[in-house]
Amino acid sequence: MSLKPWREIAQPHKDVLEGSFKQSEFAADISQVAGGTAPDEYQNAEKFFSRTYITEGMRLLLISVAQRLAGHGGDPVIQLQTAFGGGKTHTMLAVYHLASREVSTDKLMGIPPVLDEAGISELPRARIAVIDGIRLSPSQARTYGSITVNTIWGELAWQLLGEEGFALVADSDTDGTSPGKDVLKELLSRAAPCVILIDELVAFTRQLELGKQYKAGTFDSNISFIQGLTEALKAVPNAILLASLPESELEVGGTMGQRALESLETYFARVESVWKPVGSREAFEIVRRRLFESSGERAEIEGISRQFSDFYRQHADKFPVETQSNEYFERLCSSYPIHPEVFDRLYEDWSTLDKFQRTRGVLQYMAIVIHRLWNSDNRDALIMPGSLPLEDTNVRNKSIHYLPQGWEPVIEKEVDGPRSIPADIDGHHTLFGGVQAARRTARSIFLGSAPSSQEQMIRGIQAERVLLGTVQPGQTIGVFEDVLKRLRDRLHYLYAEQDRYWLDTKPNLRREMESRKQNINERDDLIPLLKERVHRSFGRNHHFGGIHVFTPSVDVPDDYGSGPRLVVLPAQAGYSRTDTNQAFGEAEKILRNRGEQPRQKQNRLIFLAPDFDVVSRLKEQGRIFLAWRSIVADIESGTLNQDLSHLNQAKRNRDGAEQSLTQLIRETWKWLLAPVENFLKGRPELNWEVVSIPPTAPNLIQSIEDKLREEEWLVYEWSPIHLRKVLNDWYLKDGVTEVSALKVWQDSCHYLYLPRLVNDQVFRNAISQGVETEDYFAYASGKEGDRYLGFSFGRGSIAPLDDSSLLIEREAAASYAEKQRQAQQPQPGEDTGSNTGSAGGSGGIQTGGGVPVCTPPSVVDDNGSTGATGSDAVKTHFYGTTALDPVKAKMDFATIVDEVVQQFTAQLGVEVTISVEIEAKKKDGFDESLQRTIKENCNVLRFHSSEFEED
Template sequence: MSLKPWREIAVPHEDVLKGTFQQAEFAADISKVHQGIATPEYRDAALFFQRTFITEGMRLLLDSVVKRLAGKGGDPVVQLQTAFGGGKTHTLLAVYHLAKGATPASKMQGIPPILDAAGITELPKARVAVLDGVDLLDLASKPRVHGKTTVKTIWGEMAWQLGGEAAFAKLAEADRDGTAPGKSVLADVIGGSAPCIILMDELVRYVSQFEEGKSLSGGTYDTQLSFIQSLTEALKAVPNAILLASLPFSDREAGSQQGVKALRALEHYFGRVQALWKPVATEEAFEIVRRRLFADVTDRLAAEDVCRAYADYYTANAGDFPPETQESGYLERLKHAYPIHPEVFDRLYEDWSSLDNFQRTRGVLKLMAKVIHRLWTTGNNDLMIQPGSLPLFDSDTRNEAIYYLPQGWDPVLERDIDGERAATTELDNARPLFGSIHACRRIARSVFLGSAPDAGAVGGAKHHRGIELERMLLGCAQPGQVLGHYKDGARALVDRLQYLNSANNRFWFDTRPNLRREMEDRKRRFDLRDDVYPFIKDKLRFANGVFGGTHVFMSSADVPDDWQLRLVVLPPEATFSKGAQSPAIDAATAILKNRGEQPRQKQNRLIFLAPDTDSISRLRDQVTSSLAWKSIVDDVKEGRLNLDGHQTKQASASLDQANDALGRMVRETFKWLLAPLQEAKPGKGIGEIQWDHFQINPAAVNRTEEIEKVLKEHELLITEWSPIHLAKMLQTWFWKDDATAVSALETWQKTCCYLYLPRLREADTLRATIAAGVSSRDFFGIAYGREEGRFQGFNFAQSTTPILDDALLLIEPKAASAFADKLAEEAAERAAAIKEKEAGGSGTGGGSKGDSTVGISTTTTGAGGESSGSGGGSTGAGTGTGTGGGTGGAASTKKTMFFGSVELDPIKAKLQFSDVAEEVLMLFTQKPGVKVRISVEIEAESPSGFDDGIQRAVRENCDQLKFKNRSFED
């Protein structure tokens, strides 16, 4: 269901829409109405009742008035005494129009039901006297002239208004002398004018100007009180006459000391015969304000849909909103108040009404008229007008709000709450999740409406300062919105704003800067190079993982140029952003090409991590905030700064929050992984350096593993390599120009240097790939050198574990296959020669001369003694046998000792020795009591000599295998 915003359902009155209303129009002036010079909404009875909501108190009063005027009972005297702005004058106007009878009752909205309830078919027209104390102020010392009649006193004015010259004549003497007329005279005047009604407004203002002991033409202080006493008594004698008088609610409203004294005296006289009027209830105020500000609710069903959506929203998130929102009656409150949210009225009537000069009804009307006008002109599309909707950025609205507050709120609103330069606007603009719902501004407005009166009231308006989180959310959130965004916004505001305070889940603004100001001042002390960058560097820690080293904010000269894979973290000023030439690319290129002043050789061993352009400024700000909070906490501990208990806790909590936020922000800022590469095609040259860029997940626990994962996923780092890819690379770049073999170590080293070759994790990655590929005939063969056209230590299509040194060769598969075929032919020739010799009685077989000689001798010793032998020096793939002891006929005794020696092919030694162990040695070891001794002798000879790498490897391996003797000789 699509909900309509308030502006599509409730249309404001034309004067509110156009902003043409005047503040004075909100102050009902009964004298101007009586004189016919008031604005139409007050002067015209039909229009007045159209915009007037008849409250329960007003209904009871009007019922009493119509009964009294019709002679059917009712109270003769009614005193209207409510809080400032409680609707007293407005009620007098309702009575005025009703009694005057200038407009038929049928055209006065809400009046016919009152007449029906009183059993009155037609209300008689009454004579009305309006005694407005403000309008009559000059009467005390300056008589008024009505035609040929001069009036000097308030009782003379009353008589003139009720019955003209005839009525005035009855108390002309009392008027001339300034003496109060008696009860009987007043009763005669009122009775002769009945049905009639006397309306007194601002009476205290008029009476208070008469000082005791001082006589004016309008009489004295005592004569004014005597007149009131006589008037109230006289009205009881006239059954169809009534007096309504409004009195201030408090001493503050009474004004001067003389005014307070007059109020006390008038309360005494009115209290003897009065009927107190019931004040306006908050719920009724909803309708009063709506009638005055809004012309009509054009779509009642749409309005109810909105109200029900709010009620359902509060029910679905019961734990996040105040308890009263869960009551069934809250839906009705929403409907009554629509399009203004009840929370606006609650805060204005409960909190703002405690302020001096804020009138309950008039003050709300004045403020809300400006609010609605600005919201309408700016195209506000909120579902209802909530505290978070208040356009405090508007100067008229802001001035109206702070008019009732003490000095000092201007900077609070401008810097912290609302406007182009406010911190809330900056936060909303910086984070889309906030900006999409204006979260920070709505929060600040809600907190202001709920806490500003508390800060301004003497002693605080409430026991606990500020508003709870639940009430803040009530002022901000609209159906369908995520409450978590507002909660995050509240945390961001507490951490940022200078005048916002929080404690015990409550929030409030104050005109006194909080610790935020101290922190902001201290932030300016810290230097980027000396303080901020070292702090960030300390936070950038990485496990080594695949990297041989991580280099944070280092110059090119300090980044080694070796075979290790290295992660280079670029400094804060070297930022990166997509779609533009970034400082990060320039900084990374400089390190990639040179180590200090020397050209860098191993370019393909560097990976770079760069900060985000959009985030780095926020990170710098967050670092200075953390440093500032830490300096405050340290100063408190050392006694250099005095804070109260709440501020001390706040400083510690703010430091913890700043550090937590800093950790997240460091990860969110340093998130761009940059990997250099080049494209190259044989015969077409090498392209320019390009940069692949990827974002690192800031939530990753182990960032090194996350970096490795990203590099592997995009094949920018190879940890496991298929032999087919190695063969293709060798075919493209190394097996060319009649070169059929290439150094494996040279291949590894070139992958470390050239950006167009694959980036291997380490040399073992290549060794594992060679080991996997050498067992097949499809990829390559290996050897450990080449002499006179022959490969030494050749292996092709057989499993082996290669040693990656400068002797290891990778042989093109066709060349390896041809050499393997040649070896097979030679082996076949040797085998044939051996058979031929054996047929001729020879006990040994020879082989072709090779690069090395391997001999193995075994000695088996029985109980009769021990003998040893050693294998000799011929080489090759052939085998030979030898025996110890004599030969001839059958022995007369059992043989007790065996000796045998065999020569093994160096290439197939592993397999051949396994055969010897299974076929010969096992025959001895399985027989109990037989002692077996085995020795292995290896002799290797190379005319060109063994290089240092082979010598080192052989010695290390011999030590591991526990050789008794091993040495190299010249």
């Protein structure tokens, strides 16, 4: 069955549709009915009962009245005491029309079953007296022809029996004294069967000041009259009194009103039967009958109600517990087309307001709402709290009429209206706007929370009731949950505590937060916060030699270290997949230079860049957190004067902002950047490889290391075959058969075209694995002349890497090993005794698993001590020359300075002189522009000589 709009099933009354109803007509006036001047819906008994729902309480009362009038028992006195607008006047009207018998009882809807239950086949016609305390004045008499009436008892006698009745109390009426029980008993006996309806008795009695005589008598004489009347009624079996007494302080009215109520209750309590006419659930039918001509076919109503009920059961964890019972399905049916939550909020919450009349207030309010919804073509399946058109002036004015001052701007800005924040949210998000999620949610919060006050221990409406008042079957609950969070984060008058939400006229601390947020200094406050939080996100236990967050290039060490260094780029160096982004430029500055000096160990750096598209949100969230943190600190220190509720709110917002900031940190710094160089036309060209880190990974540093391993940007285990390839590609070629092992390791830290190893142990392991066979290369711990010291090839071990360590090309190593084996073979006639390693020998061969390893021979000096071979003369002068690749000259020269020059400059008393010779040739000669540029640069750099020559 489709979810039809309520307007296609139910039909409101004509006056509701046209908006022609008068609000005053919702307030039944029993005096107007008695005088014949009331609106037709109240004056005409048949129409009155057609629009009246006979509640359980009213049914029992009418049974008692019928039995009393027929002389079959029943209560002589019934006190109607309910809250303001609780239906007591309406109940009196029902008794009035039943007793007057102006229309036969068979034409009064709902009355025949009442009489059947009372056991009465024929109800006698009764005399009726209506005493309205508001219309009577203690100081002004009323004239009926030649009769002047001063008192309530005079009015009662006149209305029951005219001149005959008044004659019984004439003297008492003139003197203002109570006529006494016996006189009243005689009056009632003559008038019986009779009904006395006294409305607003307290309103009349409270006007009588103590000790003062009025035409209507004194306070005491009126109280005595009530005492005598209630006693007399017990003695007349077919006379009955219905009197209304107020329950709310607003109706009681001051000290005299309270005194009058207490006095009247004392005497009524002796004989009366207290009846509270309308239960909140019975009000469903009362309101529905008055506002709707037809609520629709039963089958359609049940179909719509069933869809709502099933929807609530399917999502039981999202809605209140009572929605899971079949009883709630019945409530949906009985209140259709108005959702039960509307009635619950109006009767349970709004009825606590002094000015809000229960049934009458609901009628007035809902009549305006229905009129507006009908004219605006509202398509909701039910009229829900989220349906209330608070943007309409009449509806808004009626809503704030019952509330304290200050609500109008709250509704206009934060609940409903074209310029409200919810309207803005709906307008900018299609997902929300399609169902008006923000406006419906804000309306539901308003209806459920506006009547609450700061004095309440628990304020607001639960989130499950907000959803109950907004979501319809077929809609996605998550959309409304999401928009609820957005409203919480944006509205200045919305409060949230745990799962409860409420609006107030006093702004929450969000406005204070917004003000502080604007004053956050990015350099002094925000960037240090982001730096600290990014640091915190990495934790410990990693293979990096260091993690440098927002570190200037001069402070990023240029060393070999125990591992590569992770450089976290600052927020302004964001990475984007577009052609232009700041990340590469910032990373290249750090990669190429350490401050003003060129960086040598470039291949020891990996970069982590922020996402350009997230940075602005991150900064905003950082400012929000800082603002909330400062608010909490100021409240706790007393600088900001706020109550405990605001402190709790500030703490919740601070903690929530911190949690969001932590998540955004992970979402922002997610791009790993690895620099690599490829040779293009013989020249190295810098490129960047980029990959993202999942922001949801539980361990950030582990996720980064896993990604580096996966992409092979960082080598944790190096096979000797790969080392051999590097040797053959870059070192062991063009007749070169050996290379410094230390140089290879250091070059892998320098040059971006070489593999990036985690540490030197990976390099050592590759060498160790490689020398275990004769397939890759050999290792030597040093070389003297043509001999390799600590030679390992086939099987063996390696010494620590130092300046003497060598890696030897496989063919050369095999040839050398063969020569060593041949040298080990004994010559014909030579003693084959074991004399290897004896002092004075020519050296020996150490075998490692059968593979000869050459060790240097020992030499005995003139003093008999053993020393290394060679002269003991003191060396006082060093001279070295080398050729540099012009393409890599900058890097190679830096290496020479680190590895050679610094060895001398680190020693005391060493004088170092460095000369640079540059020779350039070009067959067709250099043009004049180039010559001029070169000469100018050489002059600036203070070259001793710089000349261009002819061949």
